[in-house]
Amino acid sequence: MERKIERYCVPGTVEEAVEAIAGKDATLFAGGTDLMVQTRSGKRPFTPLLVNISRIAGLGGISTDGDRVRLGALATISGIRTSALLKEKAGVLTEAADSFAGDQVRNKATVGGNICNASPAGDMIVPLLLLDAEVELASTAGRRMLPLCNFFTGPGKTRRERNELLTAIYFPIPPVGFAAGFRKFGTRPAMDISIVSVGVAATRDDAGWKNVRAAFGAVAPTPIRGTRTEAAIEKGGTAGEIARIAESEVSPISDVRASAWYRKELIRTLTERLHHDVFET
Ligand SMILES: Cc1cc2nc3c(=O)[nH]c(=O)nc-3n(C[C@H](O)[C@H](O)[C@H](O)COP(=O)(O)OP(=O)(O)OC[C@H]3O[C@@H](n4cnc5c(N)ncnc54)[C@H](O)[C@@H]3O)c2cc1C
Structure with missing residues (x-):
């Protein structure tokens, strides 16, 4: 090889x-x-x-760009974890970075690498799906944008062409009333690849929770949005009902880290807890 x-x-x-x-x-x-x-x-x-590509000028950084947040592809997980901007505007990324590996890896690992590696268990992908992120790809033909939810095609596979460089990730600055949470389960709190991960997000107005997002990691060939779970949250179902819908819309495999049955149990439990923490407190 x-x-x-x-x-x-x-x-x-x-x-x-x-x-x-x-x-x-x-x-x-x-x-x-x-x-x-x-x-x-x-x-x-x-x-x-x-x-x-680690020395390309301008390929890192975390900043606002009009009404969007820009994460340069080389932004490290440590940079995300300690960013005051993200803590204020998109704390769900801080939360995910907090449970990502240990300091040595976090100091080198980049958000662009996490996305392009396209692991179903990539921890930065679930919160970025909640934030409606888009990726920017550059080639000699110019630049194009792709919604992150359409970027992955299978384990380790993406719609990035061989001649393209992922340059940045953009997402809209979340509005007032936005709330989100991320939970990962591994055999250790950090320094471990997720056995499963779950994220939920929504924006509260006078009528209730709107623009609900739910996303799951390590339960399908790619990180996925849970559209039936989103609809159930928007309709105002109980945490138990929503958790059972989440469990029914994932299709994990059994592997060395966990059985499919155990992963489904974890999705139900973590979704119920997250619903309580994000939407009921
Ligand atoms: C001990 C350890 C613990 C870990 N813990 C976690 C964890 O908790 N959660 C988690 O999600 N991951 C974890 N990982 C995996 C890894 O650290 C992450 O996926 C990391 O974000 C990868 O980023 P990188 O910059 O190191 O990518 P690299 O290893 O440099 O690249 C990964 C892939 O992406 C491609 N690539 C990188 N950048 C670009 C770009 N800008 N444009 C196009 N292609 C690109 C590369 O060609 C390669 O195919 C862990 C790894 C180790 C070794």
């Missing part, structure tokens, strides 16, 4: 990076926390061209 790296390239700008990967089968390296594990274990080989 081992293949030789023939060329190593460290672009300084997005333009240099997309020129370097155009028409080639390149391996992109951001924080390397997934890539190095996968190449060392033989799960995937390096391609002849290795492109280190």
Whole structure:
């Protein structure tokens, strides 16, 4: 499986990076926390061209851009965890970053890498689905936007073309009345890949909860939105009813970390608790 790296390239700008990967089968390296594990274990080989994107100017950062929040692809999980802007506007990302690995990994791991690795258990994906995030992709042909909910096609697979670089993630600044929560279950509180994860979000107005979002990780080939759970929350069902609907709309597999039965139990339990914490207190 081992293949030789023939060329190593460290672009300084997005333009240099997309020129370097155009028409080639390149391996992109951001924080390397997934890539190095996968190449060392033989799960995937390096391609002849290795492109280190970690020094591209302007590819990091967390900021507002008009009525949206922009996360640069190289924003690290530590950066997200300690961002005052995110804590104020989208605390559900802070919450997810808090239960993500430990400091050593968080300091290197990027949000762009978490998305492009496309693990069904990627912890930053569930909160970004709640926030209606879009991803920005760049190539020599220009830039395009894709809703995050349409980005994933299977485990490790996305709609990103081989010649595209994920440059940023954008989401609308949540309105007044917005509330959200994220829960992950692993065998340890952090330093562990999620056995399941759940997120819910909505905005409260005089009539009740609107624009409800529910999302689940590690219970399908990709992280998913739970549209029937969303409808049940919007209708004002009880926490128990909503949790049973959540359980019925996920289809997990059994693997080394948990059985399908256990994952369904966790989805029901965590959804019920989250409903209580986010919508009833
Ligand atoms: C000990 C340990 C604990 C971990 N704990 C967690 C956890 O709790 N939760 C969790 O979700 N993950 C966890 N991970 C997995 C990993 O840290 C994350 O998925 C991380 O966010 C990946 O980011 P990275 O920058 O390291 O990506 P890399 O490893 O550099 O890249 C990952 C993939 O994305 C591609 N890529 C990266 N950036 C871009 C870009 N901008 N454009 C296009 N393609 C790109 C790469 O080519 C590669 O295929 C853990 C890993 C380890 C080793």
